[in-house]
Amino acid sequence: MDQIWLRIWKLQITERLKMFLWKLCRDIIPFGNRLQRIFGNSTRCVICGEAEDSALHLFFKCPLAKAVWFASRWAIRSDTLNFGAPRDMVVWLLSPEFLQGADAEVLGEFLRFGVCLFDALWTAHNRAFHDQISPTWRGVLAKVTSAAAYLHSAWESPTNAGGLQHNPAAIYTGNSVLLVDAAFKDLRAAAGIVVAISEDNLSEAMAVCYEANQPLEAELVVLVNAVKWCTMRGWNRMVIASDCQLLVHGLHARRAPDWRLAGAFWQLVEMLDALPDVKIEWTPRAGVLAAHKLAKWAFSNSVSGLFSAEDLVPLVAM
Template sequence: MDQALRKFWWMGSTEKDRYLALTNWNTLCTPLEDGDLNFKRFEDMNLALVSKLGWKLAKGEESLWTRVFCAKYWENGTNLFWNPKSPKSLSFGARSILASRDLIRKESCFLIANGRATNMWHAPWIPWLDWDQFRAAFNPMIVPTSTFVSSLLNGDREMLLMGNSLLGWLINQSSRVENADKDPIWGKIWKLKISERMKLFLWKLGRDILPFGERLQRIFGNEVVCAICDEQEDSAVHLFCHCPLAKSLWLASPWGVRSEELNFSSPLQFTKWLLEPIPLMQQGNIEVEEFRKFGISLCFILWTARNQAYHDHVQPSFFTTFNRIKSLVAELNSGDFVVFVDAACKDLRSVAGIIVTKSVAEFVEAFSVQLQAFSPLEAEALALLHAVQRFAKDSGLEGCRSVCVGVGWSGSYPVGLSLLDSPV
């Protein structure tokens, strides 16, 4: 499953066996705020799910399934979750549950009350020791003996009347330090009011995993020059700042940026400048949000033009590229609702999925609806009608014929869809 997910992420399909991965998959599985995509490994998801069951055994929960589990696998029905020796007759599910012991042991600790049910040698009850330090603190010759923390306490003390010890999760101090050192740029990228495709492009730029010639040269050793100017190396900083086309586009912007004077040591540094143009902000007369939209749109369109020049040998012109940038910026500033639909049909029944966004940046709602349709085309048209009727008052639409044209409507309506001609 992980392999199929990796292939789909890098190639968009699972048919090819070879593909170019410009970053490690385990890196992509780290959280968004750490600069990655928070993909979930199936092994981790499985462990998390069985750990919920292991946690109930670890804290001694008295439920029907825990009593049955203990009675089946341990002598006299005693809960021996913390015992390192597992019964030989464990089923696959039982082995999976007990496999969560190491995770729970490292990330939890008992708050000692009477200590009568807390295993001294195998349960975590000393919060300032990690598990390796905990094991090293005891003589391995006496560990096999069954001893509880209550044997260390004075039985006459009132505190022993408080009840059983409680198991809770530990808050790791090192994780707090790591959180304080995280680069805030990644959180800013995912909160931008731009399309998800542009956010992903900006993330790839910051992570330096766009397939520029400079990046590929580190892998294959082949030197590649810029496909647009055919003068300097094919790199992110060159394409977006120092290429003649980029310099003309930046100079024609409302801020008249002279990009040839910009020097960045890495794509990440350039990405930070796109989001926080501090030198320009110090000069005044700059709307940061408008600058971000223009700068990101410029890079996005320029990257598309570079790919067309590299693969199709189509050289971009200044006016065409600049008009595309202005159109994209206008689209980002638009307040119109955009409706995406898809439908599947079987036996005169269909289900449609509908996503509504405001312009291309702001998510509004996603929902599904059951329809009666004879074909996928009819189902998608009915889904469009359903969505437009739902949001007509907010968007100010008078009818949905234009929406149908926007998704490639052929001009002839299926039977029963003449109502699309009428105002919504």
């Protein structure tokens, strides 16, 4: 157990998640019989009611867990996995046999996804028990994707982060910048795309409403629309700034961050290859705040269209 704890302690995740994994290893997270002794409730799974409540069931066998694992980029059939004890689940996350020989980046991506999924499922379990809120697999997947991307961005070293700008002002190098962001909820999305000459000088913008299945798809569609706008307007030298680090990193590595988005991802790569002086860079949320506010406004009002600098003033001031 000490060696496992040492590995957990060294993980680039939050202290809360480290403690969660430690408790799982020690099998002291309250499932089934423990909950019954405290609250007098049934020992059946509070999400599906199909089996005894346990770590194995919640994290791998419950229909909710199975759907999210299979929807992940690894398309894992979690119902085929079996573990002797909760500790073995953590060992599997740390050293997945099916990724044997993979590089550290791939292993890290899988670990972040798995840890965030465990955490999201436990949260869904508790909300179902205490608040009678029924989770959906799409909702859980969206939370996991977002949480894993946050962990990645929080520990990404500037020296290893090609195409990543931690200072929002650093994206302004003489060329115009397209600030992009997406708003997403309940399979609906809106893109905010703002042309910026400098941090305080916005010249025009575009908003587009569309359907999307997950936040990452919404962010991908924003970039596709931004590059199409560059092509239509003849903007051959442009920086496109996004706060979606997972997607920007995937574009620089030329590796789709989610297999379900591979078609649109490679379409975007081909579009960018045709515009070699159009660069995609990551910047913190503060760097794309104008696009973020425009996307939220367009989403709330179901508005698509073009906006002048004057039109933008009241929208980005909100």
